[in-house]
Amino acid sequence: MALHAHGQGAGQGHSHGHGGSIGYLEALPGVARLHDLHIWPMSTTETALTCHLVMPGVRPADDFIVGVTPGLRERYGIGHATIQIETSEAIACALEPDSVV
Numbered sequence: 741m742a743l744h745a746h747g748q749g750a751g752q753g754h755s756h757g758h759g760g761s762i763g764y765l766e767a768l769p770g771v772a773r774l775h776d777l778h779i780w781p782m783s784t785t786e787t788a789l790t791c792h793l794v795m796p797g798v799r800p801a802d803d804f805i806v807g808v809t810p811g812l813r814e815r816y817g818i819g820h821a822t823i824q825i826e827t828s829e830a831i832a833c834a835l836e837p838d839s840v841v
Contacts, residue, residue, distance in 0.1 A: 761816045765791060768808060770798040776835040779818065788820040796829045 765774050777791040789812060805823055812818040826833055 761789065761812060761818060764811060764815060765793060765808075768793070768804075770795045770800065772796055772829065775833070776824075782820060786820060787816075787818045788822075789818045790822045790824075792824045792826055792833060792835065794826045794829060796827060799827060800825055 761779070762774065762777065765771065765777075771793050773794045775792050775794070777789070779787060779789045782788045804825075808823065809821050812821050
């Protein structure tokens with residue numbers, strides 16, 4: 741899994757840092773693995789995150805995402821998150837290899 745964090749400043753001051761968001765996302769119920777994680781500043785005060793969560797056999801409802809985003813904001817200062825859910829391990833995502841950015 742590749743972590744691509746770009747820039748400095750946005751979201752700084754949170755005690756866990758953006759790197760802690762990996763463990764937070766991987767520990768969510770039903771998440772088997774995480775890939776294609778990107779974190780970057782949108783401005784000097786706002787940080788964005790995109791990632792793919794592999795959740796085999798799980799069809800999370802909207803309340804799953806609604807529940808994830810406040811934790812990212814409160815714990816890591818990430819106020820803008822886009823999360824893609826993949827429900828099959830049998831179908832490989834083209835963005836999963838670390839060599840793909």
